[in-house]
Amino acid sequence: MAPRKSAAKPNVSAEDLKQYYRDMLLIRRFEEKAGQLYGMGLIGGFCHLYIGQEAVVVGLEAAAEEGDRRITTYRDHGHMLACGMDPNGVMAELTGRAGGYSKGKGGSMHMFSTEKRFYGGHGIVGANVPLGAGLAFADKYLGNDRVTFTYFGDGAANQGQVYETFNMAALWQLPVIFVIENNQYAMGTSQKRSTSTPDIYTRGEAFGIPGEAVDGMDVLAVKAAGEKAVAHCRAGKGPYILEIKTYRYRGHSMSDPAKYRTREEVQKMREEKDAIEHVRELLIAGGHASEDDLKAIDKEIKDVVNKAAEFAKESPEPAVEELWTDIIAETAPQEIQA
Amino acid sequence: MATEILMPALSPTMEEGTLAKWLVKEGDSVKAGDILAEIETDKATMEFEAVDEGTVGRILVAEGSEGVKVNTPIAVLLEEGESAEDIDTASSAPAPEPEPQPAKAPAEAKAPTAPASSSGQVPPTAEPDWPEGTEMQKMTVREALNAAMAEEMRRDETVFIMGEEVAEYQGAYKITQNLLDEFGAKRVIDTPITEHGFAGIGVGASWGGLRPIVEFMTWNFAMQAIDQIINSAAKTLYMSGGQMGSPIVFRGPNGAAARVAAQHSQDYAAWYAQVPGLRVVQPYSAACAKGLLKTAIRDPNPVVFLENEILYGKSFEVPRLDDFTIPFGKAKIWREGTDVTIVSFGIGMTYALEAAEQLAGDGISAEVVDLRTLRPMDTDTVIRSVMKTNRCVTVEEGWPVASIGNHISAVLMQRAFDYLDAPVINCTGKDVPMPYAANLEKLALTSTEEVMDAVRQVTYR
Numbered sequence: 001m002a003p004r005k006s007a008a009k010p011n012v013s014a015e016d017l018k019q020y021y022r023d024m025l026l027i028r029r030f031e032e033k034a035g036q037l038y039g040m041g042l043i044g045g046f047c048h049l050y051i052g053q054e055a056v057v058v059g060l061e062a063a064a065e066e067g068d069r070r071i072t073t074y075r076d077h078g079h080m081l082a083c084g085m086d087p088n089g090v091m092a093e094l095t096g097r098a099g100g101y102s103k104g105k106g107g108s109m110h111m112f113s114t115e116k117r118f119y120g121g122h123g124i125v126g127a128n129v130p131l132g133a134g135l136a137f138a139d140k141y142l143g144n145d146r147v148t149f150t151y152f153g154d155g156a157a158n159q160g161q162v163y164e165t166f167n168m169a170a171l172w173q174l175p176v177i178f179v180i181e182n183n184q185y186a187m188g189t190s191q192k193r194s195t196s197t198p199d200i201y202t203r204g205e206a207f208g209i210p211g212e213a214v215d216g217m218d219v220l221a222v223k224a225a226g227e228k229a230v231a232h233c234r235a236g237k238g239p240y241i242l243e244i245k246t247y248r249y250r251g252h253s254m255s256d257p258a259k260y261r262t263r264e265e266v267q268k269m270r271e272e273k274d275a276i277e278h279v280r281e282l283l284i285a286g287g288h289a290s291e292d293d294l295k296a297i298d299k300e301i302k303d304v305v306n307k308a309a310e311f312a313k314e315s316p317e318p319a320v321e322e323l324w325t326d327i328i329a330e331t332a333p334q335e336i337q338a
Numbered sequence: 339m340a341t342e343i344l345m346p347a348l349s350p351t352m353e354e355g356t357l358a359k360w361l362v363k364e365g366d367s368v369k370a371g372d373i374l375a376e377i378e379t380d381k382a383t384m385e386f387e388a389v390d391e392g393t394v395g396r397i398l399v400a401e402g403s404e405g406v407k408v409n410t411p412i413a414v415l416l417e418e419g420e421s422a423e424d425i426d427t428a429s430s431a432p433a434p435e436p437e438p439q440p441a442k443a444p445a446e447a448k449a450p451t452a453p454a455s456s457s458g459q460v461p462p463t464a465e466p467d468w469p470e471g472t473e474m475q476k477m478t479v480r481e482a483l484n485a486a487m488a489e490e491m492r493r494d495e496t497v498f499i500m501g502e503e504v505a506e507y508q509g510a511y512k513i514t515q516n517l518l519d520e521f522g523a524k525r526v527i528d529t530p531i532t533e534h535g536f537a538g539i540g541v542g543a544s545w546g547g548l549r550p551i552v553e554f555m556t557w558n559f560a561m562q563a564i565d566q567i568i569n570s571a572a573k574t575l576y577m578s579g580g581q582m583g584s585p586i587v588f589r590g591p592n593g594a595a596a597r598v599a600a601q602h603s604q605d606y607a608a609w610y611a612q613v614p615g616l617r618v619v620q621p622y623s624a625a626c627a628k629g630l631l632k633t634a635i636r637d638p639n640p641v642v643f644l645e646n647e648i649l650y651g652k653s654f655e656v657p658r659l660d661d662f663t664i665p666f667g668k669a670k671i672w673r674e675g676t677d678v679t680i681v682s683f684g685i686g687m688t689y690a691l692e693a694a695e696q697l698a699g700d701g702i703s704a705e706v707v708d709l710r711t712l713r714p715m716d717t718d719t720v721i722r723s724v725m726k727t728n729r730c731v732t733v734e735e736g737w738p739v740a741s742i743g744n745h746i747s748a749v750l751m752q753r754a755f756d757y758l759d760a761p762v763i764n765c766t767g768k769d770v771p772m773p774y775a776a777n778l779e780k781l782a783l784t785s786t787e788e789v790m791d792a793v794r795q796v797t798y799r
Contacts (some may be wrong), residue, residue, distance in 0.1 A: 035602070039347055041408055046350070051371075099579075106578060114578075114581055124570075132542060134542015137543045139546060141524070164536075167535070168532070168539060195605075256380040257384045326578075328577050328617075
């Protein structure tokens with residue numbers, strides 16, 4: 001595959017580039033392993049894999065700073081790994097074990113880490129959008145310059161509460177970046193069949209929110225767009241919309257046979273647009289890494305993922321007493337102010 | 339080492355499936371992501387992808403095989419440098435232990451009982467809300483709610499109020515009067531008419547370190563926001579394994595006002611009281627409104643605070659104390675009696691107390707219990723009272739099916755059956771949408787007369 005040109009050319013060091021490669025590969029291998037564990041019956045229920053979309057979260061995390069917040073939907077494993085959450089804790093939550101981030105009580109769609117400022121993991125399409133604006137509201141109220149990355153999909157972009165939120169976020173100049181991960185299918189409904197206008201990023205215009213479309217298969221383009229959006233928010237100019245055009249290789253969830261698109265369509269994306277292959281080519285062509293260097297990274301990632309899978313299998317199921325804990329807080333929540 | 343490829347579960351309910359078609363043959367090399375086979379699940383035909391790279395050494399289950407159990411080996415994948423001969427050694431090795439099935443709880447894993455549920459013993463008597471001899475002052479429920487918010491906003495900078503018309507208009511029902519003047523537009527925030535959106539922003543702000551008070555102009559409009567109240571606010575502490583709670587108060591008038599018809603006249607007590615993770619409060623008097631709202635604002639959990647428009651203008655004695663709070667889960671006995679227990683809350687208390695007063699003239703002594711908080715609910719106080727009176731009538735304005743009264747009846751059946759001398763009667767709103775016509779509206783609500791009739795029935799007089 002010939003190296004594609006990045007839409008934008010930010011200054012990125014070889015080390016950074018290698019890190020993006022490593023981060024994206026971790027997500028892909030982790031998700032493949034999750035799919036395997038699902039197949040073995042170790043993961044149950046709904047399980048939405050992020051394979052194909054890795055450049056979105058890795059590019060935006062590269063634009064984030066310490067203290068920034070993030071919140072997303074139920075396709076959340078990639079976001080958690082990209083913000084530095086422990087793969088062991090994420091995988092153990094997928095298997096419903098005590099060592100999981102939610103002690104096994106949340107599952108694939110409901111994980112949180114106040115330490116990494118990751119606020120879920122939400123299962124109701126569109127509901128996390130006002131929640132994200134609320135986190136940004138808190139930062140503005142507290143007078144710091146943090147921003148909140150609020151991720152949602154092209155499907156959620158048709159929910160009414162998204163536009164209620166756009167209105168208030170613009171009205172109150174909230175430091176929130178609305179990241180629309182447009183993977184082109186809302187479950188099985190293509191964007192063409194669900195969305196009246198193709199350019200979702202323009203939907204903020206009615207509220208005075210600037211927006212732009214970004215090539216989500218190019219981690220450098222995502223990073224550059226993220227930096228622009230972050231600068232806008234941090235400067236107190238209010239919300240910003242990034243519509244990131246991406247693609248998921250797997251079905252909507254594990255039980256989706258994906259009959260709404262052709263195998264050729266998926267194959268074409270994988271062969272011509274794959275975000276990880278893109279960075280791999282940049283590293284090799286630029287002379288920043290040899291095949292052996294990349295093989296070493298592959299092995300390192302494989303070990304991390306295998307370790308996570310082992311941990312997730314070994315970790316015990318939650319104690320039966322956990323059924324009755326964490327329903328009502330008896331003491332004040334941990335203050336998490338910046 | 340050669341690895342076995344196992345029959346995958348490809349839906350939440352799949353236990354076996356048909357191996358419809360192999361898309362690879364023995365000797366093919368594959369890499370992660372390549373499609374190996376088509377498998378028919380209980381729901382659909384799915385493509386099954388390779389996770390590791392290698393060479394297909396042997397296919398163990400032929401295509402077309404039906405009823406292949408999940409986790410049965412269906413093929414063997416060889417790593418670089420291995421040959422098909424290695425397979426026999428691999429497969430003659432002891433079969434791997436079947437993976438534990440986390441979905442199936444072991445038989446002994448019975449759900450432990452809720453730690454909060456009480457034993458059948460006589461519970462201790464409740465403490466009074468304020469010390470004897472405390473100086474009192476007259477205050478309306480409206481003034482009490484306003485004072486509670488102002489006091490808490492002075493006490494804690496992270497407390498703010500948002501809602502429709504709460505700031506410049508001074509509150510649609512004047513509950514937020516003067517708050518804008520004292521605390522400014524940063525902390526007293528007018529919202530657009532978008533309940534769903536601002537309820538969600540409020541919950542997000544509570545996760546971000548603030549203590550929001552979200553006012554709904556009435557609880558009828560909160561139906562647009564109920565997903566955020568239940569799915570986002572009430573469940574997150576549990577879903578996060580205790581990491582993140584939602585310290586937020588949702589408040590506003592609830593239930594029928596007067597002549598505002600079906601869409602604006604509904605009591606949500608039973609709806610919200612059902613939800614674990616919420617606190618649900620429905621005060622009657624000004625003192626309870628003040629003490630409970632201050633507790634609500636300080637509580638680390640989401641609180642549904644159900645007020646009543648008709649009670650807003652009613653005056654009560656309120657203790658003149660610097661910092662007066664009432665804990666949740668503590669009912670109040672307004673009137674002691676020996677013949678029957680009348681249990682109510684919120685505006686239902688007006689019927690309960692009027693009925694008790696009139697019944698006293700007929701020689702019937704009624705004890706009147708005000709639940710005040712519906713979650714947690716002080717059923718101990720109700721049981722203690724019924725052990726004395728042996729009879730119970732419940733009073734509420736909500737609909738009869740799955741009502742608070744139904745719940746009290748069930749609790750009494752379980753925990754005080756031997757003390758009951760008559761079936762419990764639930765006085766409720768009628769099972770109809772609220773009509774507009776004055777005469778019909780009156781009929782749709784419960785009344786003092788209905789409560790008196792119910793008491794006569796359970797006391798056989």
